[in-house]
Amino acid sequence: MAKVKETTLELDLNALTHNYHYLRSKLRPETKFLSVVKAFAYGSDAQIIANKLQELGTDYFAVAYTNEGVALRDAGITKPILVLHPQEISFDTIIERCLEPSIYSKHILGAFLKTAKKHGQNQYPVHLKFNTGLNRLGFSIEDIEHIATTLNTNSEIKSVSLFSHLAASEDDNEKEFTEQQISLFHTIAEQLDAQLNYKPFRHLLNTSGILNYSNAQYDMVRSGIGIYGYGNEAKIDKELKPVASLKTIISQIHHLKPNESVGYNRGFTSQDAKISATLPLGHADGIGRQYGNGKTVVSINGKKAPIIGNVCMDMIMVDITDISCKEGDEVLVFGPELSAQAFAETANTISYELLTGISQRVKRDVIS
Numbered sequence: 001m002a003k004v005k006e007t008t009l010e011l012d013l014n015a016l017t018h019n020y021h022y023l024r025s026k027l028r029p030e031t032k033f034l035s036v037v038k039a040f041a042y043g044s045d046a047q048i049i050a051n052k053l054q055e056l057g058t059d060y061f062a063v064a065y066t067n068e069g070v071a072l073r074d075a076g077i078t079k080p081i082l083v084l085h086p087q088e089i090s091f092d093t094i095i096e097r098c099l100e101p102s103i104y105s106k107h108i109l110g111a112f113l114k115t116a117k118k119h120g121q122n123q124y125p126v127h128l129k130f131n132t133g134l135n136r137l138g139f140s141i142e143d144i145e146h147i148a149t150t151l152n153t154n155s156e157i158k159s160v161s162l163f164s165h166l167a168a169s170e171d172d173n174e175k176e177f178t179e180q181q182i183s184l185f186h187t188i189a190e191q192l193d194a195q196l197n198y199k200p201f202r203h204l205l206n207t208s209g210i211l212n213y214s215n216a217q218y219d220m221v222r223s224g225i226g227i228y229g230y231g232n233e234a235k236i237d238k239e240l241k242p243v244a245s246l247k248t249i250i251s252q253i254h255h256l257k258p259n260e261s262v263g264y265n266r267g268f269t270s271q272d273a274k275i276s277a278t279l280p281l282g283h284a285d286g287i288g289r290q291y292g293n294g295k296t297v298v299s300i301n302g303k304k305a306p307i308i309g310n311v312c313m314d315m316i317m318v319d320i321t322d323i324s325c326k327e328g329d330e331v332l333v334f335g336p337e338l339s340a341q342a343f344a345e346t347a348n349t350i351s352y353e354l355l356t357g358i359s360q361r362v363k364r365d366v367i368s
């Protein structure tokens with residue numbers, strides 16, 4: 001692999017392929033697979049990732065917001081795209097770009113139906129989202145009659161699927177709660193089927209759901225973090241391959257005299273002589289201030305270099321006193337050898353936040 005010459009997020013499409021096949025291997029062959037590519041495909045590059053997943057045969061895509069779906073259509077994605085959290089203002093765009101909204105409240109149902117009528121639609125595909133305990137988005141079981149009546153008397157829209165979202169599928173201590181969510185989802189689905197003139201397909205599981213509750217895979221699963229190579233569990237992480245590697249280089253090396261300080265507000269001082277390296281990567285690139293002041297390490301020539309002092313907007317400084325390296329050398333921030341999950345944990349957060357926070361100004365490079 002060529003050494004990077006600037007801060008770069010490398011995207012390994014072979015790793016993506018591996019993860020996709022691994023997750024699919026946990027499912028019945030007929031179960032559909034929805035790839036979640038919201039937030040720039042978890043901070044990587046939605047267009048590149050979605051095109052590869054489309055080639056691999058994913059059945060569906062999901063994004064959070066309408067503009068993310070539009071970007072996928074512009075990038076040549078032809079598979080169905082579920083918009084998980086659309087707002088009323090984007091309903092015209094949803095129909096114009098053949099996106100499929102999640103319908104999560106009576107208000108949204110009425111408003112989307114109105115838009116579908118205005119556009120002269122017949123059986124426009126929508127997806128009914130039910131709340132089974134996450135208490136975030138979704139209809140409640142009491143809304144079924146209203147939904148069924150609305151759908152049975154208006155042919156402009158059709159609910160092709162029915163879904164819900166698990167709150168703690170990665171947490172062994174919450175098995176009982178998760179089983180209750182699964183059971184409530186089942187009840188909702190049966191009641192709705194009994195009142196609707198047709199049978200929407202069902203989906204419930206996210207990545208950890210696929211790995212821990214495959215008996216509840218229904219007709220489709222929705223995977224995000226897993227396709228990017230993280231499984232919320234050390235055992236699973238070993239089976240998956242991180243897609244994104246964040247790399248940078250050493251811009252400058254400083255030889256510090258005893259008691260000299262480094263960075264804003266003199267965040268780092270040492271009584272001993274030290275050597276520091278400055279890297280072109282800061283909080284504006286997605287490495288937040290919580291990673292500063294010795295908490296977190298990057299890897300230089302296979303050795304650990306702690307981030308010292310305060311993280312700046314465009315730079316961090318690391319301690320390389322015991323590392324043999326020179327200006328221009330490559331630095332690994334996270335990737336297969338230094339997981340984003342472990343990096344995130346040093347600041348009490350999760351891989352999802354670190355990955356989705358890598359800002360758009362960081363160059364993306366495809367490895368395949």
Ligand SMILES: *Cc1c(COP(=O)(O)O)cnc(C)c1O
Nearest residue numbers: 036165206207222223224225226
């Ligand atoms: C983000 C999201 C997912 C993906 O979850 P992962 O844990 O990343 O697999 C699935 N379903 C819904 C509704 C989501 O919002």
